[in-house]
């Protein structure tokens with residue numbers, strides 16, 4: 001077991017902590033840095049519950065090694081809201097009841113944010129295409145898609 | 158009765174102040190900001206990480222386990238095997254007086270003498286770091302004697318099948334059946350429900366259709382793997398943080414297996430990331446607990462996704478044979494069903510509910526239903542959303558769709574002709590109270606989707622219906638009025654999809670308060686009375702009953718308090734629907750009136766805080782029915798079935814929070830569509846599961862589904878103060894037959910085995926030439 005010092009910027013804050021050379025980014029965020037917002041649904045890239053933004057790119061953090069992210073900038077679900085208000089996606093997810101158990105929600109929010117950052121006006125099909133890597137077992141996706149549509153409208157208005 | 162109770166026997170009426178509105182759930186902000194604490198998020202000083210070693214065989218004897226090398230690894234703190242369980246009396250009854258075989262319960266979570274499925278846990282390791290625990294697993298040597306597995310339900314029923322449990326005999330729950338109860342077998346149980354005389358019924362029928370069906374194993378597929386953390390303190394007190402649909406049930410089972418008093422365990426349920434029935438059974442808690450006792454430290458176990466597929470929950474794979482006879486006018490005169498359900502490693506498939514529900518939407522004079530519970534080499538089946546109903550009702554609905562074609566009668570008309578009505582007996586002979594089967598069928602018949610024209614090549618439409626009886630069971634809660642007029646509502650039901658909101662709404666409605674005045678909280682097992690599982694579509698029903706009774710009691714106590722303050726008789730004090738408390742003016746003509754907040758602020762000086770605790774066990778849950786319509790397109794080159802449009806109609810009694818009602822329906826449709834089209838378990842000849850991942854067990858994604866239209870029908874349940882019926886389970890029942898019929902309509906091929914995966918559809922198309 002070999003530990004190393006990981007230096008990253010997480011949600012705008014410089015962080016330095018010990019990680020294990022075998023840690024994924026998801027392991028490091030959760031078990032070493034104490035950020036429990038990204039969830040582990042599968043640990044092999046098939047559910048999207050662990051999605052975070054790494055240097056501007058949406059990634060499944062379970063499929064990135066912690067050792068790869070030294071000196072990177074990471075945004076997690078904990079960094080999505082403003083100090084005094086929620087992100088429009090967070091608001092529309094609540095208004096649309098786009099979560100039931102909520103375990104998939106952090107991943108969907110990070111993925112949807114990355115979508116709206118790159119395509120502020122997606123069609124329903126584009127939303128479905130972009131979110132196909134995020135599994136939700138509770139909602140049948142209907143209200144999630146509507147929440148993303150509503151958020152796009154709110155951001156653009 | 159208070160005036161907020163408006164349970165008129167009418168459809169679509171509401172008349173409530175809050176019920177039927179769509180407030181934001183109280184736990185919402187935590188869940189969209191990543192702050193909500195789920196079981197795997199449990200952190201504490203000194204935490205150890207445990208991993209489980211699982212069987213690489215489908216069926217084998219354990220000859221020996223040698224963990225010495227693992228224990229010698231730096232950072233490993235303890236290894237656990239079944240030998241570490243206290244030897245306890247291995248039988249007895251569960252809380253409902255049913256026999257509970259604790260040996261099977263224990264063997265399922267940690268095998269003792271035999272492994273019965275690929276992935277069956279045999280040992281556990283606790284270490285300082287998760288990676289060390291994983292390394293240690295590779296250092297445990299298990300000597301197996303490999304046995305022949307049997308994974309198919311019909312093969313397991315054969316006389317010469319490999320026997321999973323030596324000495325097992327069939328428990329026959331029927332009279333006049335010829336089942337052999339002497340021979341050693343995998344058939345754990347045979348039950349039969351019958352009425353009338355099916356022989357004369359079939360003799361009189363003009364048309365008789367008989368078909369055979371199979372359904373695969375289907376996993377609940379919750380995105381959160383099971384997780385449990387335990388800390389066994391030096392004073393003998395055990396605390397557990399877990400993800401479970403039934404904190405109290407798991408607490409009691411843990412106490413039993415560990416042979417300690419219930420009072421020594423505090424179970425603190427964490428947020429739960431889906432369950433659908435699969436988080437009712439206990440898998441990890443006693444193991445975390447025993448590892449904690451060995452090490453003196455808290456121990457967390459979180460399952461891998463692979464283990465979730467291999468060793469937890471799927472619902473039974475089934476083989477079903479259905480025979481239905483009808484007159485030319487569409488009257489169904491006889492029905493016969495043979496249902497064989499694979500239970501997995503230990504008895505307890507949901508075949509009983511499969512039997513109860515098979516012909517649920519209909520009243521048929523002469524019927525017989527045989528059900529078999531059969532052990533097979535696979536994970537012990539667990540409840541999955543309307544457990545047992547999708548398989549048997551698929552078989553019946555598909556047969557009825559064929560019958561409608563043979564008779565030349567519209568399939569919804571045919572169903573209306575045979576619909577079950579108030580007063581008709583259910584399969585067990587109990588008369589139905591007011592139900593909405595006909596209303597749902599009428600709503601389907603008149604739905605613009607059903608009456609619209611279908612256009613294009615290789616497209617087809619299907620309809621299907623479903624029934625689920627719902628559950629009542631024990632629930633308990635405490636409500637306390639705070640000095641600012643807010644009310645703390647402490648519930649024992651974990652919130653798996655918006656029940657904090659639906660329970661708070663029902664309390665607020667009863668008390669004349671606003672939704673925001675109620676602060677619901679899910680409490681640990683010491684803080685609230687026994688509450689049964691969040692499951693069976695029961696939480697909004699049973700928890701709502703409790704909330705209503707709490708509201709009534711708190712209103713009474715507020716009236717009593719006002720009467721004391723004013724020194725008047727109780728019957729001179731009124732509590733109005735806007736929560737003001739009044740009496741007639743005093744002798745000097747001064748108004749006697751308290752606002753709710755005004756009186757609440759006086760509680761401390763007038764006798765102390767007001768609170769109430771209510772526990773109920775209601776059985777008036779009320780059955781529910783759904784009807785679905787689907788349009789599909791079949792790609793002749795790939796065999797892929799695409800869902801173009803989907804509509805789900807359902808009687809929900811009264812929709813408390815319509816958004817979560819719709820969401821439950823949509824989620825059920827999505828899972829049912831997975832059963833119909835893409836989800837299945839692949840076992841090889843050695844009993845090894847070949848697709849234990851989300852990549853290879855294909856659950857529907859955003860791209861596999863359209864928007865799912867819902868139509869809520871409200872036939873209030875006479876057995877609930879607000880008319881609530883359970884919602885969550887019915888919607889998973891109709892998708893299989895509905896989609897099967899649409900595929901037939903599109904390409905003229907009827908598929909009797911689920912799922913209708915692209916491979917299967919393509920093969921059929923190629924066979925046709």
Ligand code: FES
Nearest residue numbers: 041043045048062
């Ligand atoms: S946990 Fe990373 S994709 Fe599932």
Ligand code: FES
Nearest residue numbers: 100101136137138
């Ligand atoms: S809300 Fe439960 S998995 Fe999406």
